[in-house]
Amino acid sequence: MTLHGSLSHDAYCTQLLEETTKFRETVRDADLSATVPTCPDWTLADLARHVGGAHRWVGTLVATRATENVDDADVPEGDGPKGDDAAALDAWLAAGVDQAVAALREAGPDTEVWTWSPVQRTGFWARRMTHETVIHRADAALTAGAAFDVPPEVAADCLEEWLQLCALPLITAHRAEHAAQLFGPGRTLHLHATDTPPELNAEWLLDLSGDRLVHRRAHEKATVALRGPLTDLLAVLYRRLPADSDRVEVLGEGALLDRWLEWASFQ
Secondary structure (H helix, E strand, C coil), X not given: CCCCCCCCHHHHHHHHHHHHHHHHHHHHCCCCCCEECCEEEEEHHHHHHHHHHHHHHHHHHHHCCCCCCCCHHHCCCCCCCCCCCHHHHHHHHHHHHHHHHHHHHHHCCCCECCCCCCCCEHHHHHHHHHHHHHHHHHHHHHHHCCCCCCCHHHHHHHHHHHHHHHCCHHHHHHCHHHHHHHCCCCCEEEEEECCCCHHHCCEEEXXXXXXXXEEECXXXXXXXXXXXXXXXXXXXXXXXXXXXXXXXXXXXXXXXXXXXXXXXXXX
């Protein structure tokens, strides 16, 4: 199983910094007590602490070359500043991502380190933290009523990574009790971005006809198709935008798409 991305290690590090800057800009002037509609158990302040805590956790894993998981309690300043001071939270976010990126750049992509995936390399974390921050920036934008856009090459890689993660045996095993509802002969799903240049190849065929996900970049007929701008496709797959939104189009057996979205939520 490969989890290789389309960007270089340095490009992921740069994008992680950029995504966090945009996240901070969204959060900085927003109501930190507002409920995040896509993560209703969290306020915007909780979301910011989650993002910043993840950055510091990964920074600790990489800097210490951890060979096993690091407990959250062992991450320096992992909980963030006490209280709800927006400036202190913003400074904590900035310092945390700087530390994580410095550790990732110093290590390079191939240094051995613990991850929860089959790929025990630092490159996994550079990509994962980039896209973790992309998706939570979408959460922050929805909460604050701010605009959300992602560079096409980053959005395409974020979507590709999600499908690669969904195909991992550990994920399939974790959701085994729901497999019969999703997998079966003739079940396929096509994702088609309508706003990208051909060279990006922003189309995917999800083959659910076996007992696990197999996917490829392709333009093919399927049981159900989801069409729309690339960022909106990404938002639907991550359940940040409903599939019945007028920003996307569903053609064919919409119930199969609904079953996929429920299965791939891992909840």
